[in-house]
Amino acid sequence: MDRRKSIQTIILGAGASALAFHGCKADGATSGETLVNVDEKYFGRTPAELERLEKLNAEELFNAREMETIGVLSTVILPPKEPHGGPLEANVPEFIEFMGKDIPELKPTLLGGLMWLDHKSNTEFGVEFKSATLEQQKQICDEICWHDPEVSLDEQPLEIQFFALMRNLTVCGYYTSKVGIADLGYKGNMPNVWDGVPQDVLDQHGVAYDPDWIAKCVDQSKRGVIAEWDEQGNLLT
Amino acid sequence: MQIIEESEVYDVIIVGSGAGGGMATKQLADAGFKVAVVEAGPYFDPADPKTMTQMKWPYESPRRGAGTDRAFGEWDMSYGDWEVDGEPYTVEPGTEFKWWRSRMLGGRTNHWGRISLRFGPKDFKGKTRDGLGDDWPIGYDDVKPYYDKVDKLIGVFGTNEGMENDPDGFFLPPPKPRLHELFYINGAKKSGIPVIPSRMSMLTKKINNDRGVCFYCGQCSRSCSVYADFSSGSCLIFPAQKSGGQVKLYVNSMVREVTTNDEGKATGVSYINKEDRKEYKLKGKVVVLAASACSSARILLNSKSKQHPNGLGNSSDLVGKYLHDSTGASAAGFIPGLMDRKTSYNEDGVGGMHVYSPWWGDNSKLDFPRGYHIEVWGGMGQPNYGFGFNTNDFNKFFGLKVGGYGDSLRDDVKKYYGSVVGFGGRGEGIARKDNFCEIDPTTLDEYGIPVLKFNYKWSDLEKKQAKHMQDTFEELIHNMGGHPLGEKPGKESDYGLLAPGQIIHEVGTTRMGNDPKTSVTNKFNQLHDADNVFIVDAGPFVSQADKNCTWTILALSWRASDYIIEQLKQQNI
Numbered sequence: 001m002d003r004r005k006s007i008q009t010i011i012l013g014a015g016a017s018a019l020a021f022h023g024c025k026a027d028g029a030t031s032g033e034t035l036v037n038v039d040e041k042y043f044g045r046t047p048a049e050l051e052r053l054e055k056l057n058a059e060e061l062f063n064a065r066e067m068e069t070i071g072v073l074s075t076v077i078l079p080p081k082e083p084h085g086g087p088l089e090a091n092v093p094e095f096i097e098f099m100g101k102d103i104p105e106l107k108p109t110l111l112g113g114l115m116w117l118d119h120k121s122n123t124e125f126g127v128e129f130k131s132a133t134l135e136q137q138k139q140i141c142d143e144i145c146w147h148d149p150e151v152s153l154d155e156q157p158l159e160i161q162f163f164a165l166m167r168n169l170t171v172c173g174y175y176t177s178k179v180g181i182a183d184l185g186y187k188g189n190m191p192n193v194w195d196g197v198p199q200d201v202l203d204q205h206g207v208a209y210d211p212d213w214i215a216k217c218v219d220q221s222k223r224g225v226i227a228e229w230d231e232q233g234n235l236l237t
Numbered sequence: 238m239q240i241i242e243e244s245e246v247y248d249v250i251i252v253g254s255g256a257g258g259g260m261a262t263k264q265l266a267d268a269g270f271k272v273a274v275v276e277a278g279p280y281f282d283p284a285d286p287k288t289m290t291q292m293k294w295p296y297e298s299p300r301r302g303a304g305t306d307r308a309f310g311e312w313d314m315s316y317g318d319w320e321v322d323g324e325p326y327t328v329e330p331g332t333e334f335k336w337w338r339s340r341m342l343g344g345r346t347n348h349w350g351r352i353s354l355r356f357g358p359k360d361f362k363g364k365t366r367d368g369l370g371d372d373w374p375i376g377y378d379d380v381k382p383y384y385d386k387v388d389k390l391i392g393v394f395g396t397n398e399g400m401e402n403d404p405d406g407f408f409l410p411p412p413k414p415r416l417h418e419l420f421y422i423n424g425a426k427k428s429g430i431p432v433i434p435s436r437m438s439m440l441t442k443k444i445n446n447d448r449g450v451c452f453y454c455g456q457c458s459r460s461c462s463v464y465a466d467f468s469s470g471s472c473l474i475f476p477a478q479k480s481g482g483q484v485k486l487y488v489n490s491m492v493r494e495v496t497t498n499d500e501g502k503a504t505g506v507s508y509i510n511k512e513d514r515k516e517y518k519l520k521g522k523v524v525v526l527a528a529s530a531c532s533s534a535r536i537l538l539n540s541k542s543k544q545h546p547n548g549l550g551n552s553s554d555l556v557g558k559y560l561h562d563s564t565g566a567s568a569a570g571f572i573p574g575l576m577d578r579k580t581s582y583n584e585d586g587v588g589g590m591h592v593y594s595p596w597w598g599d600n601s602k603l604d605f606p607r608g609y610h611i612e613v614w615g616g617m618g619q620p621n622y623g624f625g626f627n628t629n630d631f632n633k634f635f636g637l638k639v640g641g642y643g644d645s646l647r648d649d650v651k652k653y654y655g656s657v658v659g660f661g662g663r664g665e666g667i668a669r670k671d672n673f674c675e676i677d678p679t680t681l682d683e684y685g686i687p688v689l690k691f692n693y694k695w696s697d698l699e700k701k702q703a704k705h706m707q708d709t710f711e712e713l714i715h716n717m718g719g720h721p722l723g724e725k726p727g728k729e730s731d732y733g734l735l736a737p738g739q740i741i742h743e744v745g746t747t748r749m750g751n752d753p754k755t756s757v758t759n760k761f762n763q764l765h766d767a768d769n770v771f772i773v774d775a776g777p778f779v780s781q782a783d784k785n786c787t788w789t790i791l792a793l794s795w796r797a798s799d800y801i802i803e804q805l806k807q808q809n810i
Contacts, residue, residue, distance in 0.1 A: 036291070036292060036452065036462060036463060037284065037286055037462060038286065038289070038291075038292050039286035039287070039289075040297070041286075042286060042287045042288075042289070043290065043293050043297045043298050044287075044288050044289050044290035044293065044312070044314075044459075046288075046316060048322075049306050052306065053299065056299075057299070076642060076643075077642040077643070077646070078642070078643075078646055078647070079643060079644060081644065081647065090296075091296075094299070095299065095301060098299040098300060099300060099303070102299075102300050102303065102305050103303070103305060141642055145640050145641050145642050146638060146639070146640040146641065147639065147640055148639075149630055149633050149639040164627075164640070167628070167640075167642060167646070168625065168626040168627065168628075171624075171625035171626070171628050171646055171650065172301070172620075172622065172623065172624050172625045172626060173301070174625070175620045175624050175625045175650060176295035176296060176301040176302070176620045176621060176622065176624060177295075177296045178294070178296055180620070181294070181295075181296075181620060183647065184580065184620065184650065184651065184654065185580030185581075185651075186580060186617065186619065186620060187580060187581070187582055187583040187584075188454070188455065188583045188584070188585035188617070188618070188619055189292060189294060189454060189456075189585070189619050190454070190583060191452035191453070191454065192452065192453050192583045192585075193452070193453065194412050194413070194453040194583070194584070194585070194586050194587075195413065196413035196414075197413075197414075197415065197416045197419070197582075197584070198579075198581065198582050200579070200581075201416060201578070201579050201581070201582070202416075202419075204579065205416060205420075205574060205575065205578075206574070207416070207419040207420065207423065208419075209413065209414075209419070210422075213413075213414070213422075213434075214413060216396045216410065216411065216434065217410055217411055217412060217413045217434070218394070218409070218410035218411065218412055218413075218441045218442060219410065222442065223441065223442050223443065223450050224443050224450065225442070225443060226442075226443045226444065226445065226446075227392070227409055227442050227443065227444055229389070229407045233385075233397055233405055233406055233407045233408065234397075235408070235409070235410060237442075
């Protein structure tokens with residue numbers, strides 16, 4: 001099922017038969033819903049923003065070797081795991097390259113860090129990083145992957161800054177991807193009807209709803225009924 | 238180049254299409270007047286799939302939602318932020334101001350937080366209350382009928398709590414609190430800080446047949462495509478057009494000045510069409526400025542003529558003066574009790590908070606005047622750029638190492654997802670004559686219009702208020718069993734008090750009053766110096782409150798529109 005269909009299904013739900021695209025009247029008395037009209041061809045850019053995106057996409061920040069190195073390093077940082085894959089399935093290398101162009105301040109750390117990585121690997125093992133064995137790659141990473149959180153990253157050696165940046169971009173790139181969001185389990189960005197925290201979650205965290213508070217909250221079975229008040233502002237419907 | 242003049246004479250020309258302009262459009266068009274709306278940005282409809290950002294996933298963008306092009310993130314529905322291409326502003330050295338502009342139909346209402354608070358009786362009478370600033374020439378009772386009408390027309394959820402300075406209204410029912418908000422309620426209780434359901438203009442229940450009902454995606458800042466949140470275009474301007482009103486929209490049209498005649502009355506406006514870069518003139522019987530407090534002041538100051546040599550409406554020399562924004566400071570805490578969350582459910586909710594704390598303090602026992610409210614955020618939000626950065630920094634609170642790599646990062650992400658709660662304090666700064674904007678004659682925008690220069694400094698009163706915010710946030714975080722994140726800002730950084738303008742509640746530049754020497758407009762938002770010019774944005778505010786200004790802009794714009802209708806019918810203007 002494509003996503004547009006699935007959104008329709010979710011928001012229509014059972015029994016809400018009179019939903020319509022924007023511009024048409026919904027059946028107010030029963031549903032109160034209007035269809036969300038999502039078009040996946042667009043992601044809301046203005047012409048000027050699109051122009052800038054095209055310009056950035058046309059630039060090349062990393063050569064093929066560097067892109068491969070990023071792929072290898074990001075996979076060491078966040079190894080793939082079934083069923084939700086890893087950085088490559090999440091297009092992490094492409095994301096990192098784009099960010100290096102979009103936020104030019106990242107560029108020196110990324111380019112310099114990649115050079116450092118190959119220099120280190122060549123010096124220690126006689127091969128560039130991407131061709132080293134996993135054990136050798138880990139040996140290099142082990143030296144640069146820890147830092148004192150009390151000291152600002154800017155004041156730490158470049159290779160430590162580089163690794164921290166690569167970890168940030170790898171984890172971020174993965175968890176903002178389709179596979180990463182599935183791994184995280186985020187259930188939002190879908191039309192739904194919020195009716196409070198599930199009881200098992202309240203229990204797990206040791207909190208409870210105050211019945212007086214809940215009594216004031218929306219009765220979702222009547223959300224499609226047009227609001228009317230008495231003169232004192234008491235909701236009648 | 239000749240200025241191109243249109244032959245059409247409008248009953249009313251409205252400059253700006255945000256909250257104030259939208260409400261005036263709706264009321265005046267519904268009353269049968271021929272209205273021109275002049276907007277500096279492009280046409281925008283939240284329902285247009287081409288411009289829509291609602292329901293987008295981070296991976297639909299190569300930058301995954303990063304804020305490179307839009308300061309509040311790339312899904313935020315504001316065209317323009319602290320900077321607008323080709324439209325600079327300047328700031329007097331040694332002072333600071335940040336000016337947010339949204340260039341689009343509906344203006345800033347497309348992305349705002351929808352926190353919709355009425356001012357209370359005390360908020361209109363600041364000077365009576367503590368001797369600072371000035372009283373408004375009107376009181377709560379003058380505005381109450383309009384707040385009531387705004388509630389019913391636009392829709393706002395909340396609860397009637399019977400609090401004196403946070404008045405009751407006609408509310409839709411609020412959504413239930415989220416998990417982190419239950420922690421907040423419990424934490425605040427320990428400090429005796431009240432928490433009530435928030436008051437925000439999203440439709441938790443149907444209000445009419447033209448607008449959809451909230452489907453809880455939490456993305457109101459992206460402007461709702463089913464019109465379930467309040468935006469000026471979707472809730473005021475489109476309905477005015479739909480009900481047969483004579484509304485002509487001029488978009489991408491940047492007003493330069495209000496034109497006047499020999500009697501000093503307004504005859505219309507001149508504007509630059511951004512597409513062909515030519516200057517045009519529109520004629521109207523009444524001009525309503527709703528371009529935002531600072532933009533309207535700029536237009537007035539740039540409208541110099543023989544009759545108004547100091548700028549239109551500026552015989553008092555007060556246009557641009559008394560500029561003030563809400564105070565703001567924030568803090569965040571890591572709450573171990575919110576770790577290891579189940580992701581079994583969708584808790585996006587409405588955009589922003591389901592609960593908040595209205596001001597509770599007794600200023601007679603404090604070292605600052607006026608108050609602030611607390612906004613709270615947190616939860617398992619949509620991952621976007623920045624998500625997962627410093628994945629396991631919180632390890633330090635457990636004596637564990639920070640950093641590393643490998644499978645454990647996945648566990649760290651999930652362990653800490655949704656465990657941070659943040660607070661924003663939004664308070665009332667005192668309106669002062671020496672905080673102002675003025676024309677900077679050395680700088681033009683790319684349309685040839687002289688720009689604004691800002692001159693704004695916080696006083697010790699606002700700084701002390703920010704200190705109180707920080708102390709309160711720290712206490713709340715401890716009450717919630719948490720650890721504050723980052724250094725607590727101290728005196729050297731004004732206790733984290735944000736720069737003026739950053740809360741985007743700037744008001745006061747054309748303040749209302751009964752005396753033309755000490756005010757720019759009268760109590761019906763009408764210029765003392767030109768009776769067919771009205772200002773219906775936040776310029777006429779005498780004082781901010783610890784409330785967001787939109788609901789009061791809407792109420793006062795409606796009230797001014799009723800007055801305009803009456804005056805036009807009686808042929809007084």
